[in-house]
Amino acid sequence: MHKLISTVSKCDKLVQSEKHRMFELMCAHFAGMKEHSFFTDLREKNNVILLKDQTGTLQGFSTLLEQTLRVQERECTILFSGDTIVDRQYWGHPELAKAWGRYAFDLVRRSCQRPVYWILMTQGYRTYKFLSVYFREFWPHPYLALPLVEKEIRDQFMEKKYGSNYNKDKGIVPADKEQYCLRHNLWPAPLDNVYYQLFIKANPGFGNGDELVCIAPVTKDNLKQAAFRFAGVPSIPICTSD
Numbered sequence: 001m002h003k004l005i006s007t008v009s010k011c012d013k014l015v016q017s018e019k020h021r022m023f024e025l026m027c028a029h030f031a032g033m034k035e036h037s038f039f040t041d042l043r044e045k046n047n048v049i050l051l052k053d054q055t056g057t058l059q060g061f062s063t064l065l066e067q068t069l070r071v072q073e074r075e076c077t078i079l080f081s082g083d084t085i086v087d088r089q090y091w092g093h094p095e096l097a098k099a100w101g102r103y104a105f106d107l108v109r110r111s112c113q114r115p116v117y118w119i120l121m122t123q124g125y126r127t128y129k130f131l132s133v134y135f136r137e138f139w140p141h142p143y144l145a146l147p148l149v150e151k152e153i154r155d156q157f158m159e160k161k162y163g164s165n166y167n168k169d170k171g172i173v174p175a176d177k178e179q180y181c182l183r184h185n186l187w188p189a190p191l192d193n194v195y196y197q198l199f200i201k202a203n204p205g206f207g208n209g210d211e212l213v214c215i216a217p218v219t220k221d222n223l224k225q226a227a228f229r230f231a232g233v234p235s236i237p238i239c240t241s242d
Contacts, residue, residue, distance in 0.1 A: 006099035060086030101231030121211035138216035175209030
């Protein structure tokens with residue numbers, strides 16, 4: 001597998017060729033992509049992880065939003081992942097996982113005493129499965145009930161962002177007329193493992209573009225050793241405010 005190189009860019013610093021390549025990658029993997037919706041969503045994000053090959057061609061990306069949320073009289077930092085895709089020829093390449101880990105750990109450092117939570121929406125099993133690589137506890141989880149605090153954080157953030165279109169009882173954002181969906185030929189074959197079975201049960205409408213909302217605390221105790229290996233750091237960085 002060829003090498004990928006990751007960088008982080010401010011979304012408002014992207015050049016036009018990068019934006020159009022991002023949209024091109026989304027169209028190749030998702031049906032029903034609409035240009036205006038994609039670029040509107042992009043403008044709402046702070047940063048983006050870019051994955052380029054050795055020729056400088058963009059082969060993947062993940063948009064990111066950082067936001068402070070106040071829940072139960074305490075502030076927390078939300079890291080919200082938006083559109084994320086890696087070209088199919090690079091599926092399984094570790095660079096996105098490494099880059100995301102470095103970014104998340106640096107956010108923990110910058111957040112100091114505020115706890116950090118990762119929230120993501122996914123209509124794909126592969127993205128959901130990534131949670132089990134990095135975290136001990138995440139939700140939805142095959143064996144762990146969603147704690148009240150995490151549910152309140154998830155629901156408050158999602159209701160603020162998606163309003164009545166968010167179904168907090170199911171933890172789903174149902175597809176609307178603007179929603180795209182994973183192309184049928186990219187659906188994973190049925191798998192006999194608890195994560196696949198939970199994903200299908202929790203998000204039966206994934207094929208129509210329904211998004212499953214997931215949450216995980218980004219803390220030292222909740223991160224697996226694989227997370228530190230991917231990020232290339234021995235532990236969570238010491239808190240320092242920039």
